[in-house]
Amino acid sequence: xxxxxxxxxxxxxxxxxxxxxxxxAAAQEYADVNYPALEGIxxxxxxxxxxxxELYEKNEYFVPEVLMCADALYAGLAILRPLVPxxxxxxxxxxxxxxxxxxxxxxxxxxxxxxxxxxxxxxxDLGRDVPLEDFVKEQMRTxxxxxxxxxxxxxxxxxxxxxxxxxxxxxxxxxxxxxGAPVTKDVAKLFGADGYAESAGNAVQEGIRMIGRLREFEAxxxxx
Amino acid sequence: MAEMSGxxxxxxxxxxxxVDTMPFFSGMGMVLQPAIxxxxxxxxxxxxxxxxxxxxxxxxxxxxxxxxxxxPYDMCWESEALGNKxxxxxxxxxxxxxxxxxxxxxxxxxxxITDNDIxxxxxxxxxxxxxxxxxxxxxxxxxxxxxAWQLGPFTQMGxxxxxxxxxxxxxxxxxxxxxxxxxxxxxxxxxxxxxxxxGADFITLREPGVAADLISPKTFKEIIKPRLTRILDxxxxxxxxxxxxxxxxxxxxxxxxxxxxxxxxIKNNLIESRKKLGDNVLLFGNFDVFALPCKxxxxxxxxxxxxxxNIDGGVDAVWPGCDLWPDIKEENFRAMEQTVREYGRKxxxxxxxxxGGSLKx
Numbered sequence: 001x002x003x004x005x006x007x008x009x010x011x012x013x014x015x016x017x018x019x020x021x022x023x024x025a026a027a028q029e030y031a032d033v034n035y036p037a038l039e040g041i042x043x044x045x046x047x048x049x050x051x052x053x054e055l056y057e058k059n060e061y062f063v064p065e066v067l068m069c070a071d072a073l074y075a076g077l078a079i080l081r082p083l084v085p086x087x088x089x090x091x092x093x094x095x096x097x098x099x100x101x102x103x104x105x106x107x108x109x110x111x112x113x114x115x116x117x118x119x120x121x122x123x124x125d126l127g128r129d130v131p132l133e134d135f136v137k138e139q140m141r142t143x144x145x146x147x148x149x150x151x152x153x154x155x156x157x158x159x160x161x162x163x164x165x166x167x168x169x170x171x172x173x174x175x176x177x178x179x180g181a182p183v184t185k186d187v188a189k190l191f192g193a194d195g196y197a198e199s200a201g202n203a204v205q206e207g208i209r210m211i212g213r214l215r216e217f218e219a220x221x222x223x224x
Numbered sequence: 225m226a227e228m229s230g231x232x233x234x235x236x237x238x239x240x241x242x243v244d245t246m247p248f249f250s251g252m253g254m255v256l257q258p259a260i261x262x263x264x265x266x267x268x269x270x271x272x273x274x275x276x277x278x279x280x281x282x283x284x285x286x287x288x289x290x291x292x293x294x295x296p297y298d299m300c301w302e303s304e305a306l307g308n309k310x311x312x313x314x315x316x317x318x319x320x321x322x323x324x325x326x327x328x329x330x331x332x333x334x335x336x337i338t339d340n341d342i343x344x345x346x347x348x349x350x351x352x353x354x355x356x357x358x359x360x361x362x363x364x365x366x367x368x369x370x371x372a373w374q375l376g377p378f379t380q381m382g383x384x385x386x387x388x389x390x391x392x393x394x395x396x397x398x399x400x401x402x403x404x405x406x407x408x409x410x411x412x413x414x415x416x417x418x419x420x421x422x423g424a425d426f427i428t429l430r431e432p433g434v435a436a437d438l439i440s441p442k443t444f445k446e447i448i449k450p451r452l453t454r455i456l457d458x459x460x461x462x463x464x465x466x467x468x469x470x471x472x473x474x475x476x477x478x479x480x481x482x483x484x485x486x487x488x489x490i491k492n493n494l495i496e497s498r499k500k501l502g503d504n505v506l507l508f509g510n511f512d513v514f515a516l517p518c519k520x521x522x523x524x525x526x527x528x529x530x531x532x533x534n535i536d537g538g539v540d541a542v543w544p545g546c547d548l549w550p551d552i553k554e555e556n557f558r559a560m561e562q563t564v565r566e567y568g569r570k571x572x573x574x575x576x577x578x579x580g581g582s583l584k585x
Contacts, residue, residue: 044514047540059436059440059547060475062436062437062439062440062443063391063437063438064391064392064394064395064439064443065395065441066241067388067391068392068396071392101313101316101318101320102313102316102318102320102321102323103323103443104323104324104325105387106388107387107388107391110388129311129323131319153321153546154513154514154546154547154549155320155321155547155549155550156320157514158318158518158549158551159318181437181468181469182514184515187514190519190521218268
């Protein structure tokens with residue numbers, strides 16, 4: 001029987017090396033010996049994706065590699081996520097996510113969605129080309145804590161500002177995350193967002209940072 | 225000496241002849257909401273009528289003293305001509321460009337672009353509107369240079385198959401990707417020739433899907449560059465190559481592709497690019513199409529300062545980094561144009577001035 005540390009390294013390495021089959025096999029082996037699933041996800045799969053984000057930042061990986069790493073991660077996640085014990089945890093945190101109306105690009109959106117999946121959130125994925133008011137309706141319906149929106153083109157980015165205004169008017173505590181090529185830190189701040197990612201690869205980095213923030217958020221929620 | 229017309233200024237720029245002042249134009253989508261309003265059009269209507277396409281382009285250029293008219297605006301023409309349905313957002317109150325919500329080809333293996341598709345492409349979908357609009361502009365606005373454009377093969381492939389599949393296939397099905405890119409390359413060459421034959425004064429090859437924040441410079445060199453070179457080689461001059469996004473590591477390879485001028489967006493470090501290219505290459509760019517002309521909080525003074533920074537970066541003509549966002553702040557955009565004319569009276573690295581402003585030796 002392999003040691004837990006060895007299997008965690010395998011999970012991490014197969015994500016980094018975009019080895020979908022290898023990741024699936026490592027996750028199954030990890031699950032078969034009943035090692036803690038959450039640890040496998042966070043210290044194996046997510047740790048691998050963190051390295052992927054770093055490789056992207058260093059221009060060693062580009063978006064095609066990041067997408068293939070994400071496929072490997074999802075292969076492992078499909079096996080480990082159902083094994084995470086639900087007992088002792090409060091209701092799941094929730095996020096509404098989608099690409100804004102007029103934008104049919106969803107690569108960055110899907111990478112951010114992946115990070116919420118990793119963190120165990122309930123994800124309401126509205127898809128792409130989503131009418132502005134649908135974000136508001138879905139947030140109200142689900143009472144989600146986070147709304148994440150993506151736009152790859154300047155021509156659609158302005159819709160985000162309207163959505164943020166509509167949501168914050170109804171519920172100022174909702175966290176807003178923006179992403180996409182035209183979205184800069186300035187734009188995110190100007191629009192009243194709480195976080196941003198400017199590119200698909202950068203979305204992974206931002207997503208990883210957000211996992212830390214989300215954990216703090218969940219801890220404070222559990223304490224209150 | 226009398227002030228040059230936009231047409232003269234642009235054509236002399238491409239011909240490397242001295243101009244009176246810096247050109248302010250674009251080769252990418254440039255339709256502006258004040259012009260559309262003045263004409264009484266709705267934004268979705270301008271994409272489906274040659275007349276409205278031409279009139280809105282002319283009015284946009286005249287209203288803000290731009291040197292060129294650009295035809296067309298949206299990026300869905302070819303994908304629609306290959307059988308995909310477009311969404312025009314006719315019911316939306318916002319300005320939304322047409323999109324292809326669902327693509328007929330879901331896998332690379334389904335892609336089949338025949339010789340007949342390429343030969344007949346100009347008669348499919350809305351395609352015939354583009355040469356019609358070009359002819360109207362040429363007749364009605366001879367004082368403006370007319371720019372047409374085509375998406376590059378990789379970006380066009382992403383308009384017909386989901387981009388994430390295309391990107392992954394670069395690794396997993398490289399030969400297939402290259403074969404499809406070759407078909408798109410042939411199609412783009414033929415469309416470009418048709419637009420030039422209709423009267424386009426210059427043409428821009430836009431390949432935003434290949435920036436170095438998306439794919440590696442190695443992939444660009446191996447897969448993209450040979451095809452961009454082939455397209456540019458097949459088109460007559462003047463021709464511009466534009467890539468959005470991170471281009472610092474690509475700029476020299478962009479130059480090798482054979483365009484008469486290069487255009488980059490705000491992510492490019494102009495000063496560094498100019499150092500790499502030298503002073504003999506026409507470089508256009510690169511103002512932020514949201515921050516300067518559109519952002520409600522941007523003052524006229526900030527817009528003016530932004531233009532000066534843009535010119536100081538070493539461009540030979542001020543171009544937007546991408547399609548202009550139609551809903552501009554008029555006072556900002558007018559101030560930007562005036563600043564380019566006044567601050568741009570001095571010679572730029574590759575272009576002299578008629579009043580004696582000489583090139584940097």
